[in-house]
Amino acid sequence: MIMREEIKGAVEAILFARAERVSADELVEILDVPLLELKPILREMMVEYREANRGIQIILEDGYYTLCSKPDYSDILSRMIRPVKRRLSSAALETLALIAYRQPITRAEIESIRGVKGDKTISGLLERGLIEEVGIKPVVGKPILYGTGEEFLRAFGLASLQELPGLEEE
Amino acid sequence: MIMREEIKGAVEAILFARAERVSADELVEILDVPLLELKPILREMMVEYREANRGIQIILEDGYYTLCSKPDYSDILSRMIRPVKRRLSSAALETLALIAYRQPITRAEIESIRGVKGDKTISGLLERGLIEEVGIKPVVGKPILYGTGEEFLRAFGLASLQELPGLEEE
C-alpha cells in the first residue's frame, strides 16, 4: 500500500515529468489510488505549495492539474527566458484579445470590430495553437466560431481564462 | 533584500521553468545574490527535496543544477508513457491509402483524385511521420512527391511495403 506522502511525491513527479495538464482520472489510473482518496491529497498539496520556499504551484482548471511557476517570480523568469518565439504582431494580439474575451466569435465579427480583414492573422494564430475552431455558428453561411486554444494559457502565463484582466465598460 | 526562503522559491521556479541545467554563476546573475550566500541555500534545498512528499530533486553535476524527477518514481512514470489511442479521420485514411498505393505522388494528384483540398490532411500525416517528402516531380511548378514515412509500417504493423494487401478484387 502506497503511503499518503508517497502519493504526493508521485503526483509531483508525474505533473513535473508530463509538463502538461493531467486529468484527475489519469492520475487515478497511473497511481492506482481511488479518486475519493486522491482528491483531498491534491487539495492538501495545493495548499502546501503556497509556502514561501516553493517556487511552483499546482493549478486546477477544468478538472485538469498542471504544475507551473508562481506569479511572484514572473519578473525574474521573464528576464531569464530567452525570447525564442516569434513576436506576435499587434494585429495578431488585437485579434487574439478579441477572441479571448468574446469567444466563441466568428471571423466576420472580429473583422467588423477591428475594421480590417483578418484571414491571414487568424490562420497564423490557428497554426500556433493560440486559437482553435470551436464550432459553427447556426446562421446563414455557417461561419466557423473561434476560441482560444490550449497554447493560449501557456503562452501568456495564465492559470485559467478567469485570470484575464477585466474589461471595464465605459 | 530578498529573504532566504524566497530565494529558495525563486531557484525552484527558475530550475522548473528552464527545464535544463543552470550554472551557479547564472543563478547568481539572475537572482542578484552573492555565490557565497547562494551555495549553502542550494545545499539546503537539495536536502529538503529528499523528503517523502517530494517527487522532484535537484541534481548538481559539473557545477550545473538541474531539476528532475526522483528515480523512486520511475516505474510510475513509465506507466504514464502509455500510448494514446487515436483514430485517423476518414480523410486522413483515404489520403494515406492513396499515398501508400500510388507513391510517389504529388499533392495536386491526390487532390484531383479525392476531389477536395488536402493541405491540412497532408501536413497532419507529415507531422505524425506517416508520410514524408520523397522528392520533387520534374514538371512545371516542381511539386513535392510524397511517399510513406518511417512511422507508416510501424503504425500498420507491416514488415514491408510489399505486405500491403493486394488490390485485386476478391
Next chain:
Amino acid sequence: MAYLVDLEAFHGPLDLLLYLIEKNEVELDDIPVAVITEQYMHYLSVTGDYDLERMGDFLLMASYLLNLKSKLLLPRAIMSEGEEEEDPRIDLMQKLIEYKKYKTAAQWLLELENGLLPRVFFRQASEDLVIEEQLLTNSVSLLRAYRAILRRMPEADELYQIPDEDISIQEKMQQIMLALNNPAREIWMQQLFEGISRRREALALFLALLELIRLQKVTAIQEDNNEDIKIYLRVELSHDYA
C-alpha cells in the same frame, strides 16, 4: 503637412482614427482623408514599398473614411415616423469605444507575454517523454479506403497511365484532315470519334476539331437540330496531311 502620421504603424481605419482623435488632431466632422492619402502616396514614392496587400488595406481604410465623410455631408434621411436617421458619428463612436477596449486588452496580452504583468511559466515538455501515439487502424482499412476512392473515380487509373505527351492536338488535327481525305471531302463528326474510348483522347480530338474550325480549314454544319454534325473540308489538302 498638418498631420504627420506614420501610416505603417496603424492597423486599419479605426486604429488610425483612434490615434488622431486621442491626439486631438482631428474632429469626427473633419477627417482629413485627402491629407492622409497624400501622405500615403508620399510614403509610397519615398520607400517604393508597393506591397499590394498593404496598398489594399490602405484603400479599404480610405474608402471607409470617405464613406463616413459623405454620410456626414449628406442631409440625413427622414424616416417614415418622422425620426431622423441615426447620426453616423454615434455609430462610429460606439465602434471606436468597442475597438479601444480590445486594443487595451491586446496591450495586456503583450505585457503578460513579456512578464510585465504577473504571470506563471509552464515547463517545456521534455523530449524523452513523448506520448506515444497508437493509431487505431490496420492495413485492411487502408485498402478499403483506397478501393473506395477507386470506385468513386473510375477514370482515375487511366488518368495516371497515360502520359500527357501521349495525345497531341497537332496529331489529332492531322488525323481529322486525313479522315477528310475522301472523295466527298466530308465526314460525320460522330465518325471521327469512333473507336475512341479514352476521355482524354476524345477531348484532344475535339480540341483539334475546334482549332481546325478556327483556322478555317474545316466547317462544321448541322442541318437541323436533330441531325448529326457534318464536317466539311474547306481548304485543299496540303502535302502536310497527304
